[in-house]
Amino acid sequence: MTRSTITAAESQSTRRGRGRRPADEVRTDVMHTVGGLLLTEGLADLTFERIAREAGVSKTTLYKWWPSVGALALDGYFHAVEDTLAFPDTGDIRADITTQLHHFVELMTTTPAGRLLTELIGYSQTDKDLAAEYRRRYSSQRRELATERFQRAQDAGQIRSTVNTGVLVDQLWGSVYHRLLIPDEPVDFAFADALIDNLFEGITTRP
Amino acid sequence: MTRSTITAAESQSTRRGRGRRPADEVRTDVMHTVGGLLLTEGLADLTFERIAREAGVSKTTLYKWWPSVGALALDGYFHAVEDTLAFPDTGDIRADITTQLHHFVELMTTTPAGRLLTELIGYSQTDKDLAAEYRRRYSSQRRELATERFQRAQDAGQIRSTVNTGVLVDQLWGSVYHRLLIPDEPVDFAFADALIDNLFEGITTRP
Structure with a gap:
């Protein structure tokens, strides 16, 4: 990329104000662009060149903030799915985790996100x-984020105080990743519900 | 490999009897050799050439049975860990799963098996x-194999009849794989015990 194209690209970034946009705003815009590309196309054609063009920033700017396309992809993806994967807090931990885990399963199975992450x-x-x-x-x-939600439920007396809430991350989302990575069995809402049921009800026949 | 080296290699395989060894025996020997290499050295230097030399069989024989080194490595690994990962059946499902899961964690964290599988x-x-x-x-x-053990426990009335035993594979071994693949948190016996405890006790504060 020559100096003149860098300048041309940077000039687009002034369209919203009189001077240069604040760095935070540019950074958020870039992540938004990358997140959008990832959720529609996946990882295949993602390059700094293309991101710079689509986000209207210079490659120099991208290199300043991210050491690799992978790093930028991860930041972009995190922000792109932040709302979808937000943890509701209605006060009912089981209902809230079910809602969130369904959103997660849907994201993984109906968008390029599943393939991207695996x-x-x-x-x-x-x-x-x-x-x-x-x-x-x-x-x-x-x-x-997941541990925080479980922590609040533990503080509210809904989860046993002896439960290590970090382990629940592996037994819910980790179990879904396990099936995505080694697809012996399907990933669907029934699976999500069974994961939750086993933990909330326990698997034994005790009365 | 020339015709004469193939013959030389094959001739080693007659050392135990008067004629050629049965195919099953050769096959088991090859898997034993490969399993040994994998558990001491990992995947890095594993080639058909080396396996043929160490197992005393021709490369032609290997190609006949396995489409790729990866396929042979998986067969060899399965047999190498079959005894270590066997499911005891003392009649106490929780004790038996604890024993097996500890063996699994030990294998994954103290031998090249963990890196090999990831x-x-x-x-x-x-x-x-x-x-x-x-x-x-x-x-x-x-x-x-895991599902069979849980199925017997379910038949014996130790596991709720509504539990899908296949899902337990993801919530125990799958959770360990999750931490091996994305090592945010450690894999140790305390983690294994917490996985089992959450499922057998349930995570809620119900009486």
């Missing part, structure tokens, strides 16, 4: 940098 | 053939 997890098994970015920019934050 | 799962996200071999030669068989 590919990123796949690559990260042999790419240490991507693995670190995945944990930092995506999974650890999602884990925290 | 790499195979990783590659299989973008390699359809490997994904099919993984399910056919490894995961579906392991899933069946």
Whole structure:
């Protein structure tokens, strides 16, 4: 990319105001663009070149904020699904987790998100940098949001005080990832409901 | 490999008897060799060439039985861990699952098996053939063995009749794989015990 095209691209970013837009706003715009591309097309054709063009920013700007396309994809994806995967809090933990887990299953099975995440997890098994970015920019934050909701339910006396709420993340969303990654069995609402039922009811025949 | 080296390799396989060894015996020997290599060295230097040399069989024989090194690795690994991952049946389902899950966690965290499996799962996200071999030669068989043990417990009235025992595979071993693949949190016996506790006790505060 030549100096003149960089300037042309940057100039688009002034359209909303008289001066340069604040960095935060540009950053959010880029993530919005990337999130949109990921949820419609997946990871295949995502390059810094294309993102710079579609978001109307320079590649230099992108490189300044993100070390790799994978890192930017993860930030973009996190923000793109933040609302869809938000945790409701109606006071009924079981109902709220059911709502959220259904949204998660729907996202994974009816949009390119499922394939995107399994590919990123796949690559990260042999790419240490991507693995670190995945944990930092995506999974650890999602884990925290889920744990917070369960923590509130535990504080409200709905979940046993001896339950390690972090483990529930692996037994709900982790179990869904397990079936997405090794698709021996289907991922659907019935599966989501069975995951929840086993934990909330317990699996034994005790009275 | 020339015709004469193939013959030389095949001739080693006659050492135990007067004629050629039965195919089943050769096949088992090959899987034993591969399993041993995988549990000591992992996947990195595994080639048909090396396996043929170490198992004393021809490459032609290997190609006849296995379409790829990945397929042979999965068969070899399945047999190598079959005893370690066997399901005890003392009549106490919780104790038996605890024993088995501890063995699984130990295998995954103290031998190259953990890295081997996460790499195979990783590659299989973008390699359809490997994904099919993984399910056919490894995961579906392991899933069946686990489900059988839970089924017996269900028949014995220890597990609620409404529990889909297949889902338990995802909530126990699948949860461990989740942490191995996305290592935000540690995989240890305390984690294994918490997985079991959540399912057997239920997570709610009901009396």
